[in-house]
Each structure stands twice: as C-alpha cells, then as structure tokens.
Amino acid sequence: MQTMKPSLLLTGYFWLIVAYMIFPVIIVIPVSFASSEFLRFPPEDFGIRWYRAYFTDPIWIAATITSFRVAVLSTLISTTCGTLAGLAISRSPQRMQSPLTYAATVPIVIPHIFIALGVFILALRMNLTDSEIALAFAHAAVAMPFVVLITSAAIRQIDPTIERAARVLGAGPVRAFRVATLPPLIPAIVAAAIFAFFVSFDELIIAQFLMKGSETLPMRIWADLRLDISPVVAAVSGLLIVVTTIAMACAEILRRRAVATLAP
Amino acid sequence: MKIRPILWLFLPAALLLGAFIVLPSFDLFRASVFDPEFTTKHFQRLFERGVYLDVMWRTIRVSLMVAVLCTVIGYPVAFFINLQPRRRQTILLFLILIPMWMSILIRTYAWIVVLGRDGLVNEALAALGFTTEPVQMLFTSGAVLAAMVQILLPIQILTCYAAMTEIDLDLIRAARVLGARPRQALARVFLPLSLDGTLTGLVIIFMLSMGFFITPALLGGRQDMMIANLIEFQVQRLNWSFAAALGVVLLVLTVGMIVLLRGGGRMLARRILKGGL
Numbered sequence: 002m003q004t005m006k007p008s009l010l011l012t013g014y015f016w017l018i019v020a021y022m023i024f025p026v027i028i029v030i031p032v033s034f035a036s037s038e039f040l041r042f043p044p045e046d047f048g049i050r051w052y053r054a055y056f057t058d059p060i061w062i063a064a065t066i067t068s069f070r071v072a073v074l075s076t077l078i079s080t081t082c083g084t085l086a087g088l089a090i091s092r093s094p095q096r097m098q099s100p101l102t103y104a105a106t107v108p109i110v111i112p113h114i115f116i117a118l119g120v121f122i123l124a125l126r127m128n129l130t131d132s133e134i135a136l137a138f139a140h141a142a143v144a145m146p147f148v149v150l151i152t153s154a155a156i157r158q159i160d161p162t163i164e165r166a167a168r169v170l171g172a173g174p175v176r177a178f179r180v181a182t183l184p185p186l187i188p189a190i191v192a193a194a195i196f197a198f199f200v201s202f203d204e205l206i207i208a209q210f211l212m213k214g215s216e217t218l219p220m221r222i223w224a225d226l227r228l229d230i231s232p233v234v235a236a237v238s239g240l241l242i243v244v245t246t247i248a249m250a251c252a253e254i255l256r257r258r259a260v261a262t263l264a265p
Numbered sequence: 266m267k268i269r270p271i272l273w274l275f276l277p278a279a280l281l282l283g284a285f286i287v288l289p290s291f292d293l294f295r296a297s298v299f300d301p302e303f304t305t306k307h308f309q310r311l312f313e314r315g316v317y318l319d320v321m322w323r324t325i326r327v328s329l330m331v332a333v334l335c336t337v338i339g340y341p342v343a344f345f346i347n348l349q350p351r352r353r354q355t356i357l358l359f360l361i362l363i364p365m366w367m368s369i370l371i372r373t374y375a376w377i378v379v380l381g382r383d384g385l386v387n388e389a390l391a392a393l394g395f396t397t398e399p400v401q402m403l404f405t406s407g408a409v410l411a412a413m414v415q416i417l418l419p420i421q422i423l424t425c426y427a428a429m430t431e432i433d434l435d436l437i438r439a440a441r442v443l444g445a446r447p448r449q450a451l452a453r454v455f456l457p458l459s460l461d462g463t464l465t466g467l468v469i470i471f472m473l474s475m476g477f478f479i480t481p482a483l484l485g486g487r488q489d490m491m492i493a494n495l496i497e498f499q500v501q502r503l504n505w506s507f508a509a510a511l512g513v514v515l516l517v518l519t520v521g522m523i524v525l526l527r528g529g530g531r532m533l534a535r536r537i538l539k540g541g542l
Contacts, residue, residue: 007348015345015357018338022364022415025375028385032378078281086278092271105278108286112476112519114493118512119289122296122505142285145278203368206478206493210500219370226374226483235378238371249366253359 026242033239035232051236061233064221068202071137071217075201078141080194083148084186090149091156102153106146113206116143121210131214139211140201147200148193155189155259156182189259195252199245290516297509307510317495317511324491325518327406327481328474331413335421335470338414340463343425358426365419373480376412377403380484404486412480417473421466428462429455457534464530468523475519492518 007015036048055061083105090101108116120139121130129135159182167177205219212220218237225234297307311317346357364372379385380402390396402408432455440450478493490498492515499508 007345011341011345011348015342018342018418019360022418023360025379025415026364026367026372028378029371029375082277082281085274085276089271089274089278097272101275104282105275107282110472110519111286111290112493112515114476114478114496115293115512115516116286116289118496118500118508119293120285121500122509123289123292125505126292138281139285142281145281149278199366199368203370205370206497209497219368222370222374223479226370226377230377234374238374241368241371245366245368246363249362250359253362 029235029238029242033232033235035235037232051232052240054233055236055240058233061218061221061237064216064218067133067215068218071133071140071208072198072201074134074137075140075144076194076198078138079144079148079197079201080190082141083145083193083197084152084190086145087149087152087156091153092161102149105149108143109146113143113204117207117210120207124211131212133212133215136208136211136217137201139207140204141197143204143207144197144200147196151193151196151256152186152189155186155256158259159185186259188255192252192256192259195248195255199248293509293512296506297513300506307507308514310507311510311514320490320492320495321514321518323489324475324493324515325522327410327413327489327491328471328477328522330410331417331474332467332471334410334414335418336425336463336467339418339421339466340425340459342418342422343429346422346426347429358423361419361422364415365423369416369479372416373412373483376408376415376480376484380408380411403484404489406485406489408484409481409489412484413474413477416480417470420473421470424466424469425459425463428459428465431462432458460534464527464534467530468526471526472519472523475515475522 031047033051034047034049036046036050086101086105090098090105093101116139120135124130124132124135164177164181167181168174172180203219204217205223208217208220209223216224222234222237225231298304300307342361346354346361349357377384381387382399382403384402386402387396387399390400436454436458437450440454441447445453476493477491478497481489481491482494482497492511496508496511496515499505499511
C-alpha cells in the first residue's frame with residue numbers, strides 16, 4: 002500500500018482515536034500524585050501521599066501479596082501445561098493441529114463469569130472455596146490459551162532438522178529437545194509467562210466468587226471502587242499502569258524477536 | 266488405538282481444561298436443572314419475568330452496538346497503519362497495544378476519573394463556561410458504551426490490521442493498472458478482501474462484550490445491568506441454581522449469536538464480493 006498516501010483527514014482521525022484509547026489511562030498518573038482528599042482534575046497540589054498510603058496500608062499490601070502469590074503459581078502451571086501443549090500441537094500430524102488448537106484455546110470463548118460460576122459451584126461441592134491453589138489453577142486454565150498460541154507459533158518457526166540431527170548424533174529425545182529446540186524457544190516462553198502472569202494478576206470475577214477470607218488486589222480495588230473511591234486506588238492504578246506497560250513491552254519485544262530470529 | 270507419543274504432551278493441558286473448564290461447565294448445567302430434583306423452574310422464571318428478559322435483550326443490544334462501533338471506528342485506524350512504511354507500522358502498533366494490555370478494572374477506573382462529578386470533562390466544561398453545574402455522566406448508558414468501546418477497540422484494530430496485511434498488494438496494483446481509480450480499487454478489491462477478517466473481529470468483540478461485568482457495574486446505573494451483573498447479584502443472594510440458569514443462557518446466547526453473525530456476515534460478504542450491493 003506504500004503506493005498510496007493517507008489523506009490529512011485520515012491521519013487526524015488516527016491520532017484522535019489513539020488519544021481516545023490512551024488518554025483516559027494516562028490521565029490517572031497525574032491524578033495519583035494529587036494530594037487532595039477528593040478526586041479532582043487538574044489536581045491542586047502534587048505529592049506522593051497516596052503512594053505512601055498504599056505502601057503503609059497492611060490491607061492493600063496483603064491483597065497485593067496474595068495476588069502476586071496466586072499469579073506466580075498460576076504462571077508456573079499455565080506456562081508448563083501450555084508449552085507442552087504447544088509442542089504437542091506443532092509436532093502432531095497436520096489434521097490433528099486445528100482440533101487440538103481449538104481445544105486448548107476454548108477458554109477464550111467462554112465468558113469469565115460462566116467459568117467463575119462453574120468453578121465456584123464445583124468448589125462449593127468439594128469444599129475447595131477460599132483456596133489460593135484452586136484459584137491459581139482456575140487462573141491457569143484461563144491463561145493457558147495465550148501460552149499455547151505464543152509458544153506453538155514460535156515452535157513452528159524452528160527448523161526440526163536440528164533436533165533430528167541431534168537424535169542422529171546419539172542424543173535421546175529429551176536431550177535432543179533440550180539442546181536443539183529449547184534454547185531458541187526461551188524468549189517465546191518468557192513472553193508467554195509474562196502474559197500469563199498478568200492474566201492472573203488482573204483477574205477479578207473468578208477470585209471474587211472463589212475467595213471469601215483473603216482478597217486479591219483486583220478484589221481490593223473493586224471493593225474500594227464500589228464503596229468509596231479513595232485516592233489510594235489512583236496510586237495503585239498509577240503503579241499498575243507503569244509496571245504493566247514495562248512488562249508487556251518487554252514481552253512483546255521478546256515475542257517479536259522470537260518469531261523474527263527463528264524465521265528461516 | 267495407539268496414541269502417538271508426542272500427544273502425551275497435551276495431557277497436562279487437557280487435565281487442566283477438564284478440571285477447571287469442562288467439569289465446572291457440566292456442573293453448572295446440572296445445577297441449573299436440578300434443585301435438587303429435576304426442575305425447569307429457574308428457566309421458567311427467567312423467561313416469564315420481564316426484568317430478566319430486559320437484561321438479556323439489553324446485553325445482546327449493547328454487545329451488538331459495541332461490536333459495530335468498534336468495527337466502524339477501528340477499520341480506518343487499521344487501514345491507516347497498513348498504509349505506513351514497515352518500521353513506522355511497528356511503532357504505531359505499539360500505541361494500540363499499550364492500552365490493550367491495561368487491566369480492564371484500571372481502564373474503567375480511568376473513566377470514573379474522566380467522567381466523574383469533579384472529573385476532567387466536567388472541569389473542562391465549567392472552565393470554558395459551558396456549564397455551571399456538573400453534568401451527570403457517570404452511571405449512564407453512554408458512559409458504559411464509551412468505555413466498552415475504548416476497552417475493546419484495540420482488539421478490533423489488531424484483527425482488522427492482521428486481515429489487511431494478508432492482502433496481496435499486487436491485486437490492488439493490478440486493479441489500478443486495469444484502470445481503476447484508487448477509490449474504486451479500494452472499494453472493489455481491498456474492502457471485500459479484508460471483510461472476512463473484519464467480520465471475525467466483530468464476532469470476537471461481540472463475544473467479549475456479552476460477558477462484560479466490571480464496566481456496566483461501575484459506570485452504568487441500575488438500568489444498565491447486563492447478564493454478568495445479574496449473575497453476580499444472584500450469587501450474592503445465594504440463588505446459585507438461578508445464577509447457573511442465567512450462566513447457561515449467557516453461554517447459549519453468545520454461541521447462538523456468534524453462529525448467526527458468522528452466517529449472516531458470510532452471506533453479506535458473498536453478496537458484496539459478487540458486486541450485488
């Protein structure tokens with residue numbers, strides 16, 4: 002399409018829509034540095050009062066740590082299962098590939114509230130409510146499709162003859178995989194793990210249904226937004242916006258690099 | 266039947282999905298019709314009361330609106346990115362990806378900051394002398410719609426963009442060589458070729474909208490409740506079987522509408538491709 006030039010109108014339209022998408026997110030950051038008691042824009046005074054309030058409030062910190070713990074466990078589970086599934090998909094016969102991909106990615110199509118309710122009813126019957134481990138597994142099931150999609154795309158780029166050469170030279174199947182296929186795959190796996198981590202870290206509804214005693218960070222934010230919107234939410238949001246942007250940018254760069262360098 | 270050794274690697278994933286997706290789904294179906302004996306009373310209640318029908322109808326209507334708005338707004342954006350040189354495309358795509366990565370909870374909160382009583386829009390309106398009293402923007406359908414479109418738009422832009430990069434540009438060149446004006450080449454060659462991908466995006470956005478919970482709850486009023494909110498409300502009141510029935514209806518409606526949209530969309534696409542529009 003390089004033969005065509007975008008009109009000025011289209012260029013303006015593009016930036017308008019980008020502003021519409023990004024502006025509401027950006028605006029939270031100055032608000033989080035306001036020092037007044039109420040949500041106000043533009044803020045009158047700046048300070049780090051609400052960040053201090055967040056870091057010194059045991060309830061907020063406990064919620065953050067719970068989320069972190071659940072997300073780490075969930076990432077381990079979904080990355081392991083998802084990478085293995087990605088391998089199975091990309092190395093299985095052609096006619097098996099799309100049914101397997103559909104099967105592995107089906108949680109994307111199902112509304113979270115449906116999964117949350119189903120897991121909740123099952124957990125009630127099995128006395129598993131309020132278990133961080135059950136929550137981590139449920140989050141892992143929701144995050145796994147992303148891992149499968151990212152890793153299987155990367156595996157398909159790897160030349161299988163290298164692994165075959167390792168086998169011919171006497172390596173066992175596991176060793177051949179570890180030496181020949183795994184190293185170039187690592188950026189994609191790390192990228193997938195970062196995505197999986199944030200799927201769990203951000204998830205609200207399943208946690209809301211399953212957890213009664215302890216709460217995760219999104220549950221804490223949710224409770225705060227429903228009752229009275231304290232400026233601590235702005236500080237938490239500010240932190241999350243920065244952390245997510247950095248982590249996701251790294252993941253995206255890794256993912257692109259994995260696909261680009263592996264391509265023959 | 267002998268299973269190929271490589272397929273064993275799929276087993277952990279299958280177990281995870283079986284235990285946390287398939288089994289709970291069956292349990293949910295079971296809970297919706299056994300309470301504790303077989304009964305259809307929950308579904309009857311659902312279809313007899315006007316309030317519940319209203320919520321279902323609204324969920325479909327809002328989801329369709331969001332899907333269509335995202336498509337209409339997003340298509341030209343994807344088109345613009347596709348027109349850029351390769352390197353710049355990557356940078357522009359990042360601008361679309363950044364908001365997409367943000368937590369929906371945070372993005373919804375951001376809209377509270379923008380639309381609240383002392384929010385950005387109200388302060389701006391007052392400063393410019395348009396208003397003396399804050400305008401009520403939170404807890405309206407408009408707020409829900411604006412935020413849902415903002416949240417889902419990046420997904421539609423990326424889907425459209427992916428469809429557009431698949432198009433063989435030689436076809437456009439051929440059309441131009443054969444005498445088509447740029448506008449004609451776009452309308453008769455480029456647009457039809459990108460239609461299928463755009464339709465896929467529309468269906469994805471619709472599907473995601475159907476399950477929206479956070480945004481209608483925080484930005485909408487009572488009149489903006491969607492199925493997911495109704496489910497949560499019923500769970501809080503411990504009406505699990507009724508909530509399960511609602512969950513089943515949500516899933517059936519979502520899948521049913523997807524089939525309908527794909528089918529209807531395919532027909533429309535064929536008509537456009539044949540030039541019958």
